[in-house]
Amino acid sequence: MRVLLVEDSEELVALLKKGLTQGGFLADAVGTAADADHALSAMRYAAVVLDRGLPDADGLSLLRDLRRRGDSTPVLVLTARDGVSDRVTGLREGADDYLAKPFAMEELIARLQALLRRSDNLLGRQLTFGNVALDTEGRQVSVAGVVRPFPARETAVLEILLRRSGNVAPKRLFEDHLFGLSGDVGSNAVEVYVHRLRKMLADAGATVKVHTVRGVGYLLSEDKTA
Amino acid sequence: MRRFRSILGRVVALHVVAVGVISVLMPLALYWLLNEAANGLHRDSLMGQAVTVSGYLRPQANGGVAFDIPAEMRALYTGSYGLYAYAVIDPAGKVVFSSRNDGTALFPPGETHPGDWTMRRRSTGSVLFGVTVPRTIDDRTYQVQVGQDLSHRDVIIDDIVASFFPNVMWITFPLLLALLLIDILIFRRALAPVRDASTTAAAIGPTRTEVRLPEGGLPSEILPLVHAVNAALDRLEKGFRAQRDFTADMAHELRTPLTIIRARVDSLDPGPLRDALRADLENMTRVVNQVLDIAELESFVVGNARADLQAVCADAVALMAPLAVAQSKTIALGGVEHPVWVHGHAEALFRAVRNLVENAIRHTPADGSIEVEVLDGGIVRVLDDGPGVAEAERDTIFRRFWRRDRTKPESRGLGLAIVARVAETHEGRVAVENRPTGGAAFTLTLKPAETEGQSPERQP
Numbered sequence: 184m185r186v187l188l189v190e191d192s193e194e195l196v197a198l199l200k201k202g203l204t205q206g207g208f209l210a211d212a213v214g215t216a217a218d219a220d221h222a223l224s225a226m227r228y229a230a231v232v233l234d235r236g237l238p239d240a241d242g243l244s245l246l247r248d249l250r251r252r253g254d255s256t257p258v259l260v261l262t263a264r265d266g267v268s269d270r271v272t273g274l275r276e277g278a279d280d281y282l283a284k285p286f287a288m289e290e291l292i293a294r295l296q297a298l299l300r301r302s303d304n305l306l307g308r309q310l311t312f313g314n315v316a317l318d319t320e321g322r323q324v325s326v327a328g329v330v331r332p333f334p335a336r337e338t339a340v341l342e343i344l345l346r347r348s349g350n351v352a353p354k355r356l357f358e359d360h361l362f363g364l365s366g367d368v369g370s371n372a373v374e375v376y377v378h379r380l381r382k383m384l385a386d387a388g389a390t391v392k393v394h395t396v397r398g399v400g401y402l403l404s405e406d407k408t409a
Numbered sequence: 410m411r412r413f414r415s416i417l418g419r420v421v422a423l424h425v426v427a428v429g430v431i432s433v434l435m436p437l438a439l440y441w442l443l444n445e446a447a448n449g450l451h452r453d454s455l456m457g458q459a460v461t462v463s464g465y466l467r468p469q470a471n472g473g474v475a476f477d478i479p480a481e482m483r484a485l486y487t488g489s490y491g492l493y494a495y496a497v498i499d500p501a502g503k504v505v506f507s508s509r510n511d512g513t514a515l516f517p518p519g520e521t522h523p524g525d526w527t528m529r530r531r532s533t534g535s536v537l538f539g540v541t542v543p544r545t546i547d548d549r550t551y552q553v554q555v556g557q558d559l560s561h562r563d564v565i566i567d568d569i570v571a572s573f574f575p576n577v578m579w580i581t582f583p584l585l586l587a588l589l590l591i592d593i594l595i596f597r598r599a600l601a602p603v604r605d606a607s608t609t610a611a612a613i614g615p616t617r618t619e620v621r622l623p624e625g626g627l628p629s630e631i632l633p634l635v636h637a638v639n640a641a642l643d644r645l646e647k648g649f650r651a652q653r654d655f656t657a658d659m660a661h662e663l664r665t666p667l668t669i670i671r672a673r674v675d676s677l678d679p680g681p682l683r684d685a686l687r688a689d690l691e692n693m694t695r696v697v698n699q700v701l702d703i704a705e706l707e708s709f710v711v712g713n714a715r716a717d718l719q720a721v722c723a724d725a726v727a728l729m730a731p732l733a734v735a736q737s738k739t740i741a742l743g744g745v746e747h748p749v750w751v752h753g754h755a756e757a758l759f760r761a762v763r764n765l766v767e768n769a770i771r772h773t774p775a776d777g778s779i780e781v782e783v784l785d786g787g788i789v790r791v792l793d794d795g796p797g798v799a800e801a802e803r804d805t806i807f808r809r810f811w812r813r814d815r816t817k818p819e820s821r822g823l824g825l826a827i828v829a830r831v832a833e834t835h836e837g838r839v840a841v842e843n844r845p846t847g848g849a850a851f852t853l854t855l856k857p858a859e860t861e862g863q864s865p866e867r868q869p
Contacts, residue, residue, distance in 0.1 A: 192665060192669065194669050195665070195668060195669050195672060198669065198672035198673055198675075198676060199672060201676055202672060202675060202676060236661055263660055263661040263664040263665055263668070264657055264660050264661065265660070265664075265698075266656065266657060266660060266701070266702075266705050267702065267705050267706065267709060267754065267756050267757045267760060268705075268709070268754070268756065283664075284664040284665065284667070284668040285664055285667040285668040285670070285671040285672075285690070285694055286668070286671065287671065287675060287687075288671075288672060288675035288676070289675070349731060350727070350731065351726075351727035351728075351730045351731070353723070353727065394730070394734050394739075396726060396727065396730045396740055396741065396742070397741035397742065397743070398723070398726070398741050398742025398743055398744075398746075398781075399723050399726050399727050399730065399741075399742050400727065402730050402731060402734055404731065404734045404735065
């Protein structure tokens with residue numbers, strides 16, 4: 184999985200390359216927007232990690248050019264600014280995700296993996312969290328290596344939670360996925376499936392728990408005591 | 410001039426005084442002029458009479474004079490209702506002809522000179538006004554006096570003068586009033602750009618710095634003032650921009666080394682040292698971020714943006730939920746479920762709510778709960794299960810670097826200062842009180858958005 188790292192600090196590039204390699208990526212690094220332009224036209228990358236503060240241009244102008252050319256390579260923007268008035272700008276310019284400096288290496292890897300999963304299913308079909316795994320093609324759930332027969336709706340709920348693992352998945356997302364646009368969603372329909380899933384996971388001895396964030400959505404967390 | 414604060418008021422007041430004075434002076438002046446003209450007509454007429462009368466003097470063979478006045482003329486001079494009177498005086502001062510029954514002169518002969526105008530009050534009380542003209546016959550100069558009783562002056566001319574005064578009042582007063590009204594309209598029109606500029610100036614608040622007063626169409630007397638105000642606003646905005654640039658540079662300078670340290674620490678072998686360093690770095694990062702937020706908010710301008718407070722709170726709760734769950738605390742979003750549009754910058758409001766939630770999580774014990782409530786009218790309430798806030802601390806808690814417990818190294822007191830600053834920049838307010846059940850209730854009140862259809866965020 185080859186990604187392009189556009190970052191001008193050599194020290195950071197060395198460290199990030201090392202971290203990305205450990206995370207299963209191959210990283211090419213360039214230090215300027217011009218070099219990034221060359222690299223992107225010469226080769227197809229799975230994703231781009233783009234710093235906003237480049238010596239020759241704002242990273243966002245590079246992103247704009249990329250999108251104008253119709254290139255839809257997923258881009259993760261890094262920024263040292265993250266000011267009140269900067270935060271939303273990057274996403275609006277066509278960035279797929281946004282990470283404020285300083286960040287944890289694990290976070291960068293996780294976000295990149297999420298980006299690739301979202302774009303082309305380039306990364307494996309296996310979603311895992313704690314001792315729970317889901318084969319998104321075969322629709323098969325396994326807990327601690329044992330395959331469990333979960334019904335389709337509960338599996339769909341679990342998939343959404345796994346894709347967002349560590350973050351809250353909004354309730355609306357479940358409604359859209361489970362019931363499509365047909366509407367007619369009972370106000371507690373999602374809650375019913377979440378409740379069943381919770382029980383199934385507990386019965387199967389899963390180390391993950393589904394938390395309700397009332398008014399917002401659901402959150403999968405690893406229960407370290409279990 | 411304290412009574413008349415507005416230029417228009419002053420102009421109208423002075424104008425009313427001027428109209429009053431003119432409406433008295435102008436008829437008086439016109440009356441005087443008309444009277445002069447009438448008198449002139451009288452004199453011309455008397456002089457004409459005198460010349461005509463003197464034309465009737467004819468030299469006689471005996472060296473005397475005869476006076477052949479036609480009968481139709483004589484009627485003018487005789488009788489008690491005769492308009493005019495005449496007397497002819499010879500060089501010796503003797504009255505030779507007179508229209509009067511007693512044959513006396515109109516004016517004492519010694520007192521009059523040819524060409525003189527004379528006025529004499531008679532015993533009957535009427536006033537006789539007349540002229541004396543010379544007439545030379547055979548080297549003897551006679552004086553011809555012609556006079557008129559002023560109480561029987563020419564009726565037509567006198568009528569004009571007498572009726573002039575009320576008429577002139579009827580005409581001039583409405584005209585002057587109309588002029589006054591027209592002037593008020595003219596001044597109102599002339600001052601309209603000034604009023605517009607004032608309205609624009611009133612819209613310049615702490616949330617907007619890009620507004621300038623319109624300089625077009627302003628009277629040249631007021632333009633320098635408006636220009637000076639705009640120049641001051643330019644300098645102010647430049648100062649704000651310099652502050653923003655500085656904050657952005659500072660963010661880069663502080664975060665780049667932190668990123669390198671973080672990446673270096675992450676590449677260390679797992680162990681207690683790495684975990685400790687990570688925790689230290691996370692605290693350091695939090696403080697740096699808060700300091701940068703505070704610095705940016707110093708020169709932050711909300712602009713004309715509006716934000717959905719419900720969505721902002723949902724985002725903030727979603728972001729903080731993993732932290733709460735990791736500490737075995739529950740968090741929920743309550744209140745209304747429809748969009749609540751407020752005047753504000755979504756990201757700034759997000760940071761305010763996030764800091765309130767972060768503060769609530771920190772002070773809520775394990776197994777406690779945090780509730781965020783969004784209410785119509787632009788109100789957010791963040792309720793926690795913590796110890797609450799003592800009455801004496803309810804103001805100081807929003808100050809920078811204020812800490813309830815100075816022994817806890819990780820709780821720098823910038824979070825609530827950020828909330829207070831965001832509230833201030835949004836012309837809103839934040840307050841804290843204790844819940845009946847214990848625990849603190851923070852209330853952030855914002856201004857509801859007035860209109861629909863504005864851009865949800867302002868580009869920097």
